[in-house]
Amino acid sequence: xxxxxxxxxxxxxxxxxxxxxxxxxxxxxxxxxxxxxxxxxxxxxxxxxxxxxxxxxxxxxxxxxxxxxxxxxxxxxxxxxxxxxxxxxxxxxxxxxxxxxxxxxxxxxxxxxxxxxxxxxxxxxxxxxxxxxxxxxxxxxxxxxxxxxxxxxxxxxxxxxxxxxxxxxxxxxxxxxxxxxxxxxxxxxxxxxxxxxxxxxxxxxxxxxxxxx
Amino acid sequence: xxxxxxxxxxxxxxxxxxxxxxxxxxxxxxxxxxxxxxxxxxxxxxxxxxxxxxxxxxxxxxxxxxxxxxxxxxxxxxxxxxxxxxxxxxxxxxxxxxxxxxxxxxxxxxxxxxxxxxxxxxxxxxxxxxxxxxxxxxxxxxxxxxxxxxxxxxxxxxxxxxxxxxxxxxxxxxxxxxxxxxxxxxxxxxxxxxxxxxxxxxxxxxxxxxxxxxxxxxxxxxxxxxxxxxxxxxxxxxxxxxxxxxxxxxxxxxxxxxxxxxxxxxxxxxxxxxxxxxxxxxxxxxxxxxxxxxxxxxxxxxxxxxxxxxxxxxxxxxxxxxxxxxxxxxxxxxxxxxxxxxxxxxxxxxxxxxxxxxxxxxxxxxxxxxxxxxxxxxxxxxxxxxxxxxxxxxxxxxxxxxxxxx
Numbered sequence: 302x303x304x305x306x307x308x309x310x311x312x313x314x315x316x317x318x319x320x321x322x323x324x325x326x327x328x329x330x331x332x333x334x335x336x337x338x339x340x341x342x343x344x345x346x347x348x349x350x351x352x353x354x355x356x357x358x359x360x361x362x363x364x365x366x367x368x369x370x371x372x373x374x375x376x377x378x379x380x381x382x383x384x385x386x387x388x389x390x391x392x393x394x395x396x397x398x399x400x401x402x403x404x405x406x407x408x409x410x411x412x413x414x415x416x417x418x419x420x421x422x423x424x425x426x427x428x429x430x431x432x433x434x435x436x437x438x439x440x441x442x443x444x445x446x447x448x449x450x451x452x453x454x455x456x457x458x459x460x461x462x463x464x465x466x467x468x469x470x471x472x473x474x475x476x477x478x479x480x481x482x483x484x485x486x487x488x489x490x491x492x493x494x495x496x497x498x499x500x501x502x503x504x505x506x507x508x509x510x511x512x513x514x
Numbered sequence: 515x516x517x518x519x520x521x522x523x524x525x526x527x528x529x530x531x532x533x534x535x536x537x538x539x540x541x542x543x544x545x546x547x548x549x550x551x552x553x554x555x556x557x558x559x560x561x562x563x564x565x566x567x568x569x570x571x572x573x574x575x576x577x578x579x580x581x582x583x584x585x586x587x588x589x590x591x592x593x594x595x596x597x598x599x600x601x602x603x604x605x606x607x608x609x610x611x612x613x614x615x616x617x618x619x620x621x622x623x624x625x626x627x628x629x630x631x632x633x634x635x636x637x638x639x640x641x642x643x644x645x646x647x648x649x650x651x652x653x654x655x656x657x658x659x660x661x662x663x664x665x666x667x668x669x670x671x672x673x674x675x676x677x678x679x680x681x682x683x684x685x686x687x688x689x690x691x692x693x694x695x696x697x698x699x700x701x702x703x704x705x706x707x708x709x710x711x712x713x714x715x716x717x718x719x720x721x722x723x724x725x726x727x728x729x730x731x732x733x734x735x736x737x738x739x740x741x742x743x744x745x746x747x748x749x750x751x752x753x754x755x756x757x758x759x760x761x762x763x764x765x766x767x768x769x770x771x772x773x774x775x776x777x778x779x780x781x782x783x784x785x786x787x788x789x790x791x792x793x794x795x796x797x798x799x800x801x802x803x804x805x806x807x808x809x810x811x812x813x814x815x816x817x818x819x820x821x822x823x824x825x826x827x828x829x830x831x832x833x834x835x836x837x838x839x840x841x842x843x844x845x846x847x848x849x850x851x852x853x854x855x856x857x858x859x860x861x862x863x864x865x866x867x868x869x870x871x872x873x874x875x876x877x878x879x880x881x882x883x884x885x886x887x888x889x890x891x892x893x894x895x896x897x898x899x900x901x902x903x904x905x906x907x908x909x910x911x912x913x914x915x916x917x918x919x920x
Contacts, residue, residue, distance in 0.1 A: 330541055333534040340768035341778075343819050353611060364844060365548035365607040372548065376609070433562030434545040434571055484544050488610055491542040494535055495611030502765060503819035504843050505606075 308464040315474035322478025342501035349500010353492040375417045382414010386453040404457040411454040418447030539613040549604040558869040566604035566614040591625035596860045599851035601812035622727030639722035646738035682713035690715040691754040700911035719759035725853030736767040750778040757813030757887035787823035790830045796919040802832040807880035810845035811887035831917040838874040846870045850893025868897035886910045
């Protein structure tokens with residue numbers, strides 16, 4: 302069996318492991334009893350949820366983003382990089398990426414994501430608040446994802462092989478169930494809860510929020 | 515489904531487990547630290563311990579440690595009661611929407627169960643429960659006191675027939691005030707002028723069980739009012755100027771009891787705004803000439819949804835109303851929420867946390883700060899003195915009653 306086939310088998314097993322691990326974590330979360338809210342709503346929970354996933358995510362709608370635009374931008378670029386490597390991974394499974402120009406289309410997103418990952422890691426080590434907040438998993442997850450972005454970038458630039466990329470993705474997938482990465486799924490629950498609560502109480506979307514005089 | 519927003523017994527072993535909303539808040543934080551600037555404690559003192567995510571993480575560490583560690587250490591209790599006013603400003607600004615206030619409510623719940631809650635909050639909650647269990651012990655005394663307040667209402671309305679009805683069956687509105695004449699007289703004047711069929715509750719609106727994170731106590735305190743409203747057959751319960759009391763009865767209590775109440779629950783602020791819009795009351799704004807600013811109580815605004823209502827009233831009753839910025843759902847907590855105003859040992863910390871609010875007030879140049887919450891008013895008065903702001907603090911009903919054309 303060739304090295305490429307072995308790496309493919311390991312990757313597929315790792316992907317399955319990650320999906321099952323993620324599903325178990327989500328199932329465990331949803332096993333917690335839900336709270337029934339019979340209070341008559343003042344406004345629309347649906348509008349609140351819609352806002353939570355759309356306008357409520359815009360940088361000018363959140364003080365945290367308004368005060369820290371570079372951190373917001375870093376987060377956006379990092380997650381675009383992640384989305385790009387996921388697409389690259391699936392493309393690399395089914396399509397022969399021998400055409401370098403086609404592969405290069407991924408490189409700006411992976412590159413910017415990589416820069417965002419590295420700077421986020423530096424911030425984790427240097428920012429006093431982040432150091433105090435961080436668990437070992439915060440560093441491990443960030444390092445692994447950044448390495449995947451690096452391996453993806455070097456793969457599309459034809460510096461390293463697809464096997465190396467798949468190898469790093471496999472490591473990430475095997476770690477994923479124990480990491481904070483399942484926030485990719487929790488995000489949707491959390492923002493839904495947020496939208497329902499503030500929506501039905503008529504807090505968000507606010508009609509006219511006055512932020513500055 | 516369950517009726518406890520914090521913790522419920524699991525099906526199999528009877529041990530309590532977090533409700534789903536709590537579990538989601540526990541799992542979702544990615545520790546990005548972007549919540550730091552949302553917190554008035556952090557703005558007053560920029561240390562990692564004052565970052566909301568740090569507090570949430572401290573709770574997670576305790577829960578992960580399980581029975582090996584003291585789940586409710588003194589430091590966890592102090593963090594939940596003295597370093598977070600449950601204002602939810604961090605929630606509004608969290609990219610993930612993590613409800614850190616709910617986590618701190620959970621930490622309070624654990625601390626209370628372990629006997630680590632501030633004694634004064636426990637005493638205040640238990641006193642309310644005792645009053646509910648034995649209303650006959652104070653009813654006569656309460657009614658006597660109300661009679662003396664009626665005199666003031668008659669003087670201010672110029673109507674010798676004006677009354678403060680108590681426990682009146684068939685009233686449309688049951689008004690639930692706080693302890694003290696300031697909470698009863700101005701609304702009584704407004705009710706009288708609006709010609710409303712109302713009655714005063716013999717119970718106070720405040721619910722210290724909520725501050726303790728103790729759903730059982732909070733339920734018993736709320737039940738006194740619910741039972742009274744049902745007994746009197748009112749159409750509506752109107753809560754006086756109290757942030758947490760409004761949010762409790764309007765939004766939280768139906769969850770505890772698992773049902774919508776057979777009466778409407780509103781704040782006096784909503785009722786006043788409706789009267790202003792209907793033209794039911796006439797005001798002379800020139801009576802309130804001095805510049806007025808409004809402090810959004812976190813419970814009324816961010817937790818309660820009353821963003822525009824107080825402004826409708828203020829624009830009708832005051833000549834020079836100035837907003838402080840940011841406001842509404844982005845407002846800063848005054849630092850007096852979550853019951854901390856009752857715990858004297860944390861006075862210094864409370865006043866320190868009032869710094870962002872003090873700066874906001876100073877910027878407006880207003881001479882009067884209006885707040886529709888008693889705890890906020892106490893805190894605002896103290897930070898005015900502490901930071902030399904020289905502003906007077908008023909309730910919204912009082913300001914409206916002053917401007918009322920009789």
